Amino acid sequence: MSLVVAPREGRRHAAAVARLQASYAALPPGAPVRLAKTTTNLFRPRVEVGTGLDVSGLDGVLSVDPESRRAEVQGMCTYERLVAATLPHGLIPLVVPQLRTITLGGAVSGLGIESTSFRSGLPHESVLEMDVLTGGGTLVTCRPGDDLFDAFPSSYGSLGYATRLRIELEPIGTHVALRHVEFPDAGSLAAAVEEVVATRRWEGERVDGMDGVAFTPTQLRLTLARFGAEPGPVSDYTRTGVYWRSVQERETDLLTAADYVWRWDTDWFWCSRAFGLGHPVVRRLWPRRWRRSDVYQRLVALDRRVGLVDRLDARAGRPRRERVVQDVEVPVEALGEFLAWFDREVGMRPVWLCPLRLRTSRAWPTYPLEPGRTYVNVGFWGTVPVGPGAEDSPLNRAVETKVSELGGHKSLYSEAFYDRETFDGLYGGPELAEVKRRYDPDDRLTSLYDKVVHRR
Incomplete structure (x- = not known):
């Protein structure tokens, strides 16, 4: 069914889409296509490519229907803004990722997981319809079963960008x-x-x-x-x-x-400890409005640019540290084996555990979890002293190998180190390439492998 969008919201959305398409048309022929975003929830560096697509005005909620439990949402709308619109009706999206500034389009083209995932799966499984600006510059409306829709999850912008999504909601109460x-x-x-x-x-x-x-x-x-x-x-x-x-x-x-x-979100799980927020005095002095994951993320990004922590470690004679920031899914029966291995080889605690099961029997080629099988997401975020060779990311590479050995999978929001053949086997490379050829014939969008491994 179609939701009724107020005429004013409809006009605003149409104008925003027109700006987006105009900014695409203004790019030089052959120039790479990327969104002009100032924020990100990715944990991998990327090369800046200059002018990006204008996404202004694509960050709102177009409609919420409490009776049908549906919402019409723009692609750059954050979950924080969406939840603020649905909670007055006692409703939330079926899966709400943990961090406020994750966008709907980002969660669907990437990966989102939360406590409802053991029964509601992943965010894209509750999408009923979406509009996608493709690499070819066309706006395509797609639904479950369409080739673009089915390949879109975990494509991370390599197939296009969602401008509008129709999603399901569920009751949560007060x-x-x-x-x-x-x-x-x-x-x-x-x-x-x-x-x-x-x-x-x-x-x-x-x-x-x-x-x-x-x-x-x-x-x-x-x-x-x-x-x-x-x-x-x-x-x-x-x-x-x-x-x-x-x-x-x-x-x-x-x-x-x-x-x-x-x-x-308030403490970015437990990662706010790195900024001293576990200390009562620091916590009292740190403004509440700054106790947010996006604030901590900006501080981490600043440190990565200036290298302050690395310089302090070197001056103190401490071993070089490797950043180990990953979320992986392992079959529930392999959880004990993975955690035992993780303690021996990585030694980072605490870790987050979030059970996950695909909502339907549909398989998704670019993130091929097995329908009907229960997995547990294991999230670990921090740094580990490894000494010489830290720049080669030995622990991250070992995690990749172990997860594959156990029949699991890992999210691509952070750094990845797979060779091309292994990557294509794990993330539906042939299927993704076929859909990309159809909707991005001039190869304007960076490929998934180049985005997550070469960090382009």
């Missing part, structure tokens, strides 16, 4: 009740995940969201969320409290729906 269930090892946690996936319940109570944290090899916690909980006294982790610490310290909790959706 409050979310949490249970933090402790497990002594990865095997027992994996068994609990399989039970919740099969029954959508734990100890008789409905489970709407499920994710967890592995603090140590013998202290793992699975957080089970129930939407639509009764109102009551709530926790607020945007102030002195820290959400990830509460997972370790509490058995139950109650959050507003908004605070639940953005519970990880």
Whole structure:
């Protein structure tokens, strides 16, 4: 069904699309095509290519229909803006990635995952229709089953850019009740995940969201969320409290729906520790409006440009560090083996755990998880001292090898090191190339391999 978009919003959207297409037409013949964006949630460097496409005015919510539970959204709209429009109706998208400034188009062309992914899969699985500006400069409306639509997930802009998406929504209510269930090892946690996936319940109570944290090899916690909980006294982790610490310290909790959706963003999971926000004094002095993932991301980007941490380590005689920032999916039955290997070879804790299962029986060629199989996303973000050879990224390369060995997959938002043959085998290279030839015949868009491995 079509949603009713207010005439004013429709005109605004049409004008924004016209600007986008005009900026494409103004590019010199043969010039590479890229969005003119000032922000990013990617964790891999890229080469700047000069003038980009004008995406101004493509960052809004066009329509929310509470009755059909549908929304019409522009491609550059952030989840923060979308959730602000849907929560007054007690609704949210089926999957809301953890970071506020991830865009709808970015999540669908890249990868998004959250606590509802054990039942709702990935963000692109709840898209009903989208408009895509292709590498050939045409605007194509596509739906599930179309070649462009099916190849678009995990294509990271190598096939085009979404300008409009029609998506499904689901109820969340005003409050979310949490249970933090402790497990002594990865095997027992994996068994609990399989039970919740099969029954959508734990100890008789409905489970709407499920994710967890592995603090140590013998202290793992699975957080089970129930939407639509009764109102009551709530926790607020945007102030002195820290959400990830509460997972370790509490058995139950109650959050507003908004605070639940953005519970990880305030401290960028636990990565805000690098800026001292775990210290009570620093936390009090750090303005609340700056406790956001995009602020921390800009600080990290600044350090990468100036190399301050590397210079301080060198001056202090500390070994060179390798940045290990990855999200990987491993089959649930292989979780224990992967974490044991990870502790021996990488040694980074805590790590995030988020069960995932494709929502339907449809396979996606550019991110070929197996339908009907349960995976667990393992997220780890930090640096590890490795000494000489850190620039060759030995730990990241080892992670890639181990994940493939276990039948898993890894997201491409961060650095990748695969050779071309391996990469094409893992990420649907032949299928992607065929669709790219059709919609980008002059090869104006950077290929997926060049984007994520060569960082172009």
